[in-house]
Amino acid sequence: DNPLSGYASYYSKSDETALPGYYGVVLKTHRTKVELTASDRVAFHRYTFPKNVEKYVMINLKDANGDDRPTDTFLEQVNDTTVSGYRCSSGWSKQQQIYFTAVFSEPIRLALFHDSIPVQGNVLQGIDVKGNVIVASDVEKLDVKVGISPVSMENAAANIRQEIADWNFERVVDETTAKWNAELSKLQVSITDTVAKRIFYTALYHAFIxxxxxxxxxxxxxxxxxxxxxxxxxxxxxxxxxxxxxxxxxxxxxxxxxxxxxxxxxxxxxxxxxxxxxxxxxxxxxxxxxxxxxxxxxxxxxxxxxxxxxxxxxxxxxxxxxxxxxxxxxxxxxxxxxxxxxxxxxxxxxxxxxxxxxxxxxxxxxxx
Structure with a gap:
């Protein structure tokens, strides 16, 4: 009966791709392919859904890892393709503030919740805000650009306009991959052991993030x-x-x-x-x-x-x-x-x- 239940999914490592500048995985339970890339301040999501099923993307501002806990959360549907919000929290790092704006490639409807309790309207503030982004059942591909900002939701939206103005997912993957290749190639290792080489460049990638x-x-x-x-x-x-x-x-x-x-x-x-x-x-x-x-x-x-x-x-x-x-x-x-x-x-x-x-x-x- 919980409208927010059922979001967990099985996946297989054989269906997962992790590269500098790109991540992809198939969510087996929902038969949905998820692909992610990013510019400096904007994440770019791509969801490929099965045909004619209910489609949701949940925005969860309550839960986090470790001892991080929300102190103030906010979510608003700005128009038929845009959602904005913020999450203030405390934990290991005190008084964290992160603002975001998410722009969707298809019309959406936002269903709001205090944790799992439905709330009417298109704006909600509290310490446990969640939102179900609902798209039409015939949508098979959904792209989402998510700008973040330490200052404001307006700045997050401006970051999207500045860094990823269009909907060319592949271009952003290519540009981000090129940036990472330029950084990682600053140290070049000539060895035949591909496992050792992969370990070296993975460690270098970790050092540079x-x-x-x-x-x-x-x-x-x-x-x-x-x-x-x-x-x-x-x-x-x-x-x-x-x-x-x-x-x-x-x-x-x-x-x-x-x-x-x-x-x-x-x-x-x-x-x-x-x-x-x-x-x-x-x-x-x-x-x-x-x-x-x-x-x-x-x-x-x-x-x-x-x-x-x-x-x-x-x-x-x-x-x-x-x-x-x-x-x-x-x-x-x-x-x-x-x-x-x-x-x-x-x-x-x-x-x-x-x-x-x-x-x-x-x-x-x-x-x-």
Whole structure:
């Protein structure tokens, strides 16, 4: 009796295709082929349905992975082919805000629900909003362009108009594939072992999917302080998994993606000015404060010592120094005692090592 039940589906790995720039799978239960590609800020979906059956695409703004939980959700049918909404949530990353607009290639009707309870009308707000996008039973192919934005639903729609103005799915696949091939071919491996080669390029692909662009086509973005900023003169980024990336990934970026490094660091310096400390583990506009140490410090130090251009060294040095002189997770003990007491802070030995690395970076920059 639940109108939202029955969305799960079996699938087989033999019916799945996963490539940089394209994903496809057949949902066996619903006999529906799903294909996905994307530009920088717009996802492009293609659904190929069986003939003469009911067709739905559910927009679920309630459920998510892990401990992420919605704090405010909104969904609206704008016209007969357009749906807009937003999802605010909290969890590992606090105060996440993501806005979207979805444009469909066929006329639709939106059925709204508070979780599984039907609600009349074409606009709904709450913490558990879901929507059934319903298309005519004779529609066999449905394309959907979904623009996202950290700022507004209007910006999400503008991103669609800017990046994917037409309905040429194959062109977007080709363009995105070409972008990925250009990046992945920066390191070329000549080996006969195809399995090892696949592993290498898969690892390189994983290394290149973060940090993630976090602005709109007009360069607006939402800062860590949740204010909206205009064009800052650089591309704003988020998803700085610095505990995981400062040792190897970021030094790799300085070698094979040097054009992105100044934007990474300018994003970090903006975060410093907005929250009073350089990022620790920055995720979708909020710092999770996860892990020990402030690993953005050695990242910035490495870039300065390699003479990377495109950001202000003095501004960076002052941000590094102020962050390391803060009280973040045991730093005050280092300042006063030159060590972190094990009975005062968890993982004090590991923290001491991370702070020593960061302090070394600050000292090298100061010496430079």
């Amino acid at each position: 973060q940090p993630a662009m976090f602005n709109d086509c007009n360069k607006e973005y939402r800062g860590t302080d949740k204010n909206v900023y205009g064009d800052p003169g650089f591309t704003n980024y988020t998803v700085f998994s610095l505990w995981d990336t400062y040792r190897a990934a970021h030094p790799l970026y300085t070698l094979v993606q040097p054009e992105r490094v100044p934007d990474f660091i300018n994003s970090m310096l903006a975060i410093y000015e907005q929250q009073g400390r350089l990022p620790v583990w920055h995720l979708y506009g909020s710092d999770t404060n996860e892990m020990i140490g402030i690993q953005s410090v050695p990242v910035i130090a490495d870039a300065i010592l390699k003479n990377m251009k495109g950001f202000n060294y003095e501004r960076a040095y002052q941000a590094m120094k102020a962050s390391m002189m803060s009280d973040y997770k045991g730093l005050s003990y280092v300042t006063k005692l030159e060590y972190i007491p094990a009975d005062k802070e968890k993982e004090s030995v590991a923290k001491g090592l991370e702070y020593a690395i960061a302090d070394w970076g600050v000292a090298q920059v100061a010496r430079k």
